[in-house]
Amino acid sequence: MIIEQIVGNLDDISVSGRHIEKIYLSSDDLVKRIQRVTTDHGKEIGIRLKESKDLMDGDILFMDERNMIVISVMSxxxxxxxxxxxxxxxxxxxxxxxxxxxxxxxxxxxxxxxxxxxxxxxxxxxxxxxxxxxxxxxxxxxxxxxxx
The missing domain is CATH 3.30.70.790 (UreE, C-terminal domain)
Structure with missing residues (x-):
């Protein structure tokens, strides 16, 4: 799966019973527009953002009726x-x-x-x-x- 845009942020969207998979990133990795990451469920994802915008904690990379893939920044x-x-x-x-x-x-x-x-x-x-x-x-x- 290749992600090219951010769907939204958890601060603005209701989770409403969706299963959340997390991608843990260091704060340094938030500035990288292109990177390969793995979710906490072992799913490999390529991030290639079209916009030149930094990722943020809570950014939603994928969402459907049942699932979400979300950025979680490490401390x-x-x-x-x-x-x-x-x-x-x-x-x-x-x-x-x-x-x-x-x-x-x-x-x-x-x-x-x-x-x-x-x-x-x-x-x-x-x-x-x-x-x-x-x-x-x-x-x-x-x-x-x-x-x-």
Whole structure:
């Protein structure tokens, strides 16, 4: 089976008694438009997306009256950063930007993939954080630019 488009997302569609097969992907694999994967039931599937859109947790690759094949993102080792004030937020955002480290935001917290150098930096700047094994909804994306 070759999948060329995403049918929808579990957040938007009722499962209503359908059997769900899952494809477990790392957050890094969400950016790959072409890949060969295996469901938790051993079914091999080729993904070749026509749109240049990242996969997300809960994306439905196939659905009929009885079955669904859904993307499930595996948990990442993350630093969950909770700056105490706007000054700390600015400092840490500036430092992470200098390192070209992709971040995501959920509510009042910043999420970055675990890096011991960033952990040391957070300690030095006295920024509140925790290290957690946690699932993200979308891929960590590097923002392309160059220094001119």
């Amino acid at each position: 990442d080792d993350l630093l969950v950063i909770q700056p105490a004030n706007i000054k700390q937020m600015g400092e840490i955002a500036h430092q992470l930007g200098n390192r070209h480290l992709p971040a995501q935001f959920e509510g009042e917290v910043m999420l970055v993939q675990y890096d011991y150098l960033v952990e040391e930096l957070l300690e030095q700047l006295d920024v509140p954080y925790s290290r957690q094994i946690r699932k993200v909804k979308k891929a960590f994306r590097h923002i392309g630019h160059h220094h001119g």
